[in-house]
Amino acid sequence: MKSILKTSNLSIGYKSKKSTVVIAENLNLNLSAGKLISLIGANGIGKSTLLRTITGIQEPLVGNVFLNDKNINTYKPLDLAQNLSLVLTEKLPPSNLSVFELVALGRQPYTNWIGTLTPTDIEKVQEALQLTQIEHLAQKKHYEISDGQLQKVLIARALAQDTPLIILDEPTTHLDLLHKVSLFKLLKKLTQETQKCILFSTHDIDLAIQLSDEMIIMTPELIVQDEPCNLISNGSFANLFKDEHIIFDAEKGKFVIT
Numbered sequence: 001m002k003s004i005l006k007t008s009n010l011s012i013g014y015k016s017k018k019s020t021v022v023i024a025e026n027l028n029l030n031l032s033a034g035k036l037i038s039l040i041g042a043n044g045i046g047k048s049t050l051l052r053t054i055t056g057i058q059e060p061l062v063g064n065v066f067l068n069d070k071n072i073n074t075y076k077p078l079d080l081a082q083n084l085s086l087v088l089t090e091k092l093p094p095s096n097l098s099v100f101e102l103v104a105l106g107r108q109p110y111t112n113w114i115g116t117l118t119p120t121d122i123e124k125v126q127e128a129l130q131l132t133q134i135e136h137l138a139q140k141k142h143y144e145i146s147d148g149q150l151q152k153v154l155i156a157r158a159l160a161q162d163t164p165l166i167i168l169d170e171p172t173t174h175l176d177l178l179h180k181v182s183l184f185k186l187l188k189k190l191t192q193e194t195q196k197c198i199l200f201s202t203h204d205i206d207l208a209i210q211l212s213d214e215m216i217i218m219t220p221e222l223i224v225q226d227e228p229c230n231l232i233s234n235g236s237f238a239n240l241f242k243d244e245h246i247i248f249d250a251e252k253g254k255f256v257i258t
């Protein structure tokens, strides 16, 4: 499978004048075309920090991130936006945009300087609305929809951006179980049908185990990337939560309360 993004000896964390806080080091991750990859780990372990670093928002402490074999910090913003789309959970700035207009913002890397949408742009926006099943919301203002619907709108915007790599930070947070499952299935379908690579962080570990092609598990000691079945058989889930009340049942492939 074609590799899209690679990290080489990457250390992530925060540097101030007085000190450096290392969140994780020596990461050699590989994100390949056509794969749905989930990123899991306890609260505060560093998932968002990792996503921010591999998308070029935050500088690595050490090492490099290569997107299509080119160092991510050498990309021009427009070029980067044609190769990578990012969906964060942050609130949107106040605006009067409709859902359609918000999704159409995903076409910005392709439109001319006044932002006119071509028929191709409109087609891509409509395709993204269809895939995420939010066509009926197209004319609503973005503040008139629920948090779960907004999450889908932001995913549709990333789809309209039409990049080989999509990275999402906790896309299932506001969704009920049914919508979580349907979103996971949508992401899976997209990777299979379009050969895009999708990386997303999540706390829905059971669902991620069932639907991801690969998982990246972050623990304080180690960060591993592998297929879920291998991670189960080599005991990688056992160290995820250090608590006597929750253990990983390798036979069931899920966490159980003791």
Ligand SMILES: Nc1ncnc2c1ncn2[C@@H]1O[C@H](COP(=O)(O)OP(=O)(O)OP(=O)(O)O)[C@@H](O)[C@H]1O
Binding pocket: 014, 021, 023, 041, 042, 043, 044, 045, 046, 047, 048, 049, 050
């Ligand atoms: N701007 C910052 N400066 C210094 N430390 C930070 C900063 N942002 C986050 N941290 C710290 O980095 C660590 C990792 O945070 P991060 O948000 O990456 O974790 P996470 O795995 O995404 O957590 P969650 O699952 O709760 O969203 C935390 O200890 C956090 O306090």
